[in-house]
Amino acid sequence: MSLPAFKSNPTLDERQFQDRIVQLISIEKRPEDALELLSKHYRVEMPALRIGLPRGEKRALGCYVHREKTIYISNQEYLYDPYVLIHEFYHHLRNVGGKHRGTERHAKEFALSFLRTP
Numbered sequence: 424m425s426l427p428a429f430k431s432n433p434t435l436d437e438r439q440f441q442d443r444i445v446q447l448i449s450i451e452k453r454p455e456d457a458l459e460l461l462s463k464h465y466r467v468e469m470p471a472l473r474i475g476l477p478r479g480e481k482r483a484l485g486c487y488v489h490r491e492k493t494i495y496i497s498n499q500e501y502l503y504d505p506y507v508l509i510h511e512f513y514h515h516l517r518n519v520g521g522k523h524r525g526t527e528r529h530a531k532e533f534a535l536s537f538l539r540t541p
């Protein structure tokens with residue numbers, strides 16, 4: 424299975440999808456539903472979502488652990504922060520941790536594409 428390429432110029436449908444995701448997270452405060460929708464859209468398994476960071480991680484707002492397929496969010500407040508959640512979802516989508524510089528840049532661009540105002 425090949426993963427969809429990141430698009431910097433989304434179509435109207437994608438724009439509506441992105442708006443819906445942001446709304447689910449920040450306004451409706453349903454981050455798990457947002458993850459389910461994201462996973463369906465990109466045709467990947469849904470990641471698990473936990474509050475708190477795994478052992479050894481102290482500073483991150485969130486992190487993704489590949490072997491557990493789990494997104495960790497440092498505390499409740501960031502659970503409703505679309506940037507943090509979508510950024511970590513990108514790591515799940517690409518199945519990689521956040522140590523690589525290029526990956527971090529792409530995760531950032533991916534998350535920002537959802538938050539860009541029209």
Ligand SMILES: [Zn+2]
Nearest residue numbers: 510521527530
């Ligand atoms: Zn990251």
